[in-house]
Amino acid sequence: MKHKVYFYKVNDENLKEVPEIAKQLLKKVILDNKIKLENEIPLKVHPGNPGNVTFIKPKNFDPIIKYLQDKKITTYYIETNQAPVGARSKGSIHVQIAKNHGFTQIPFVIADGEDGYDHTLVKIKDGKHFKDCKIAKKLVNQRQIIVLSHFKGHVASGFGGAIKMLSLGFASGRGKIELHSKVKLKKGEEIKWMKFWTLYQGREFRERTAEYALAASQNKQFIYLNYAINLTDNCDCDGHKMNPIYKDLGIFASLDPVSIDKACFDILAKEKEKIHMVVKIFLIMPKKLVWVIKITI
Secondary structure, eight states, rough: OOOEEEEEOTTTTTTTGGGHHHHHEEEEEEETTTTOOBBBOOOOOOOOOOOOOOOGGGGGHHHHHHHHHTTTBBOOOOOOOOOTTTTTTTTHHHHHHHHHHTSSSSOOTTTTTTTSSSEEEEEOOSSSSSSEEEEEEEHHHSSOOEEEOOOOOTTTTTTEEEHHHHHHHHHHHHHHHHHBBBBOOOEEEEEEOOOOOOOOHHHHHHHHHHHHHHHHHOOOEEEEEEESSSSSSOTTTSSSOOOOOOOOOOEEESSSSHHHHHHHHHHHHHHHHHHHHHHHHHHSSSSHHHHHHHHHH
């Protein structure tokens, strides 16, 4: 089944309008698809690790929060803990980091408990790597969630968007260990030797990510918004300042995580082609003409 992807281009001139643009796209998806909203709809977010400055700031979600509250819908931020080596691996510390980053308009709920072990085993069919996935307990029974993802690079999967948010974002801290690592844990075994991890990369990691995303989203009615701004080469878990490597693309919305991520990737690819074409023009044009071209881009 094909799903429509809604897109609004963002540039330096309308960057301040991103919060309202996102709300309007959300309303458009709801209206066009005749979605009946639940009485409780969490907002799945990533608050960024300490030191990161390019995560999607909570002010961008203000109009969405107001839209839901005006409809008397209970809403709150929801997130899962990192694996045990991460800065956000403890629920109480995680909440404090979120507050430090401005996520204070509504409650910030940790879905997998203080230590990242509160999860439900969700079965999937025909999984290559998993028969069941450890999905955070407070996310499992939510039929509707607005998944607010930052589209950007990722060291293991190449890029991250809605699919990564569903997989790594919905997995419990314990689930993240099994998603990332080749270490085989015995029942009840504690993680005390994280520095000896060997990690999945590339295609195998992407396959594992896809299976967790399936477990998180099957039989659900999630709405996805991808914020393709602040396009850094790594994810918001990277706890240091990064500079964007591409210009902002825009805001995307859809009912399908695959379609929305593909749309982001395709538009980014087109922008990269334009950059390469400009570089070629620079190489063959006289210096005087190159200066004129630079002014008009």
